[in-house]
Amino acid sequence: MRRMPSPSNDPLRPPPPRRIGWMVAVLLILALLALGYAERDRLSTWIEAWTGRAGVSPLTASTPQASNSAPAVASSRPSHIASAPLQLPASTAMLPALGDSDAFVRRELGGLLGKPGLAWLVPHRLIVHFVATVDNLARPMVPTQVWPVHPVPGTLRVTGQGDILAIAPDNAQRYTPYIRILTAIDPQHAARLYFQLYPLCEQAWRELGHPHSAFNDRFLAVLASLLQAPEPQGAVMLRQPKVLYTYADPALQASPAGQKILMRMGLENERAVKAWLRQFRQALLTQMQPAASASSPGR
Structure with missing residues (x-):
């Protein structure tokens, strides 16, 4: 039986983010929320400035069915x-x-x-x-x-x-x-x-x-x-x-x-x-x- 690659060595998956970077991001978000900066656009700007990554906003996208796909909205x-x-x-x-x-x-x-x-x-x-x-x-x-x-x-x-x-x-x-x-x-x-x-x-x-x-x-x-x-x-x-x-x-x-x-x-x-x-x-x-x-x- 063919052995499935683990997420760490699967070439189809992007490299995982560094754990330290995500810990900093989480702490930053909590701090911003505590300070009252929960407005989405401003929060994204702060996250990007500190981590070099754009903040991720909520998305709506339908998951296609096996044979009859629903409309995909992104x-x-x-x-x-x-x-x-x-x-x-x-x-x-x-x-x-x-x-x-x-x-x-x-x-x-x-x-x-x-x-x-x-x-x-x-x-x-x-x-x-x-x-x-x-x-x-x-x-x-x-x-x-x-x-x-x-x-x-x-x-x-x-x-x-x-x-x-x-x-x-x-x-x-x-x-x-x-x-x-x-x-x-x-x-x-x-x-x-x-x-x-x-x-x-x-x-x-x-x-x-x-x-x-x-x-x-x-x-x-x-x-x-x-x-x-x-x-x-x-x-x-x-x-x-x-x-x-x-x-x-x-x-x-x-x-x-x-x-x-x-x-x-x-x-x-x-x-x-x-x-x-x-x-x-x-x-x-x-x-x-x-x-x-x-x-x-x-x-």
Whole structure:
């Protein structure tokens, strides 16, 4: 019988927070409540200032059923998008259980990606791998074993030697076929499919250890992070302290994993991906509406 990974070594789960950090946060919250600073927005500001983490506000998101998904509603308030919470369109699709969803998801993606795109997908646990990868794109690294797609063939092409290393200009060619697959996708179609499958994404998000937040919040935040990726001009210098390469520029090396991936693609490819992501993000936002509770009298 296959041994199930424990939460501490499961690559699909984010690294657990340090216990000391959470103890400080709890003590801080209690102190703020005692001082009368229980108003939510001010409390979030204080928590973020002390811990470096945004305060988590209550969310309402329906848990999808095994075969008949209820409408998924997520309270979402990214500061770069809108001042009021956003509500996702209700999904009316008859969805399978998350554990049995691979065939259904591949069938739906077939009309979006075509045969070359389907061959790029990892065939198992697609929704879970997608959700875990989205989460990790804003973290320091994305383990390849949780990707929903196969890695780009080959290895990073480098020019130079010793302490003078840079990403080779022809390294961008490795990504070209996959950039073409992505940019050929209709952003409006992709947005509709995201909303259709969202109840499954929300269930996977909760099962991966996030019971008090909505996946859509994380998704929008990660899209914003990717669009803010630096665009290095000229040669991108590297270092090789051990086996893996790192960016020589400390600022680039400190970037989230998703931004590092974009920068490895080459400037032209990075801009092409960003252009598509902007259209996709806009397609998402135009179909989201301010939550009714945000404008209710007396709220």
